[in-house]
Amino acid sequence: MQIQVNTVKNVDTTPEWLASLEEQLTSSLARFRDGITRLEVHLRDANGDKSGAVDKECMLEARLAGRDPVAVIHKADRFERAVSGARDKLVRLLSRQVARQRPPKGQDPFEAVLT
Template sequence: MDFQFNTGNKVDGDARMEAHFETRFRERLERFKPRLSRIEVHVRDTDGTRREGPDGIEAVIEARPYNGDPLTASDRAATPEEAVGSALQKLVARLDATFGKADRVRK
C-alpha cells in the first residue's frame, strides 16, 4: 500500500509530520492492506491567515481499493493532527462498511 501526504502552501507539513502520519495510517489500516493500493492525504488551510475559527484546517483522505472506486473521508479542525485524526476515523468506518458488505455478498 502506497502512502502519499500532501499539504497546501499555508500548512507547515514537514518530513517529520509525514512520517508520523504514515506510521499512524499503516497501523490503523493494517487489516485493509491486502485490499488497498494507495492512500492519499491532503491537508490544507481553509481560512487563510484569519485563524479565527476552530475548523481552519481541512484534511481529505482518499483510499484506493485495488478493484473499486476510491473512498474518501474528510474533516475540519484547528490543527492538522486533529483534522487528519477525525478524517481517519471516518475512513476506517467507511472501509469497514464497504468491505464488510462486499464480504457478506461473496458468501
C-alpha cells in the same frame, strides 16, 4: 500501500510529522492494506494565515484494488485532530464495505461455488 501527502503552500509540515502521520495511517489501516493500493492525504488550511475555529481540513482518498476510490473529509481546529477524525471516518467506511461483501450469517460462502 503507498501513501501520498499533498498540502497547499500555506501548510507547514516537518519531515518528522509527515513520517509520524504515515506511521499512524499505516497502523490504523493495516487490516485493509491488501485492498488499498494508494492512500492520498490532502491537508488544507481554509483561512490561510488567519486563525479560525475550524479551519484545518484533511481529506483521505483511498484507491481500492478493483473498485472505485472512496474519500472522507474532516475539519478541525488542528491538523492532528483533522487527520484523526478523517482516519476514523475512513476506517468506519471501509469496515462497512468489507462487511457488505461477506455472506449473510447462516449461509455457506462456498455453496454458491459448488452449485
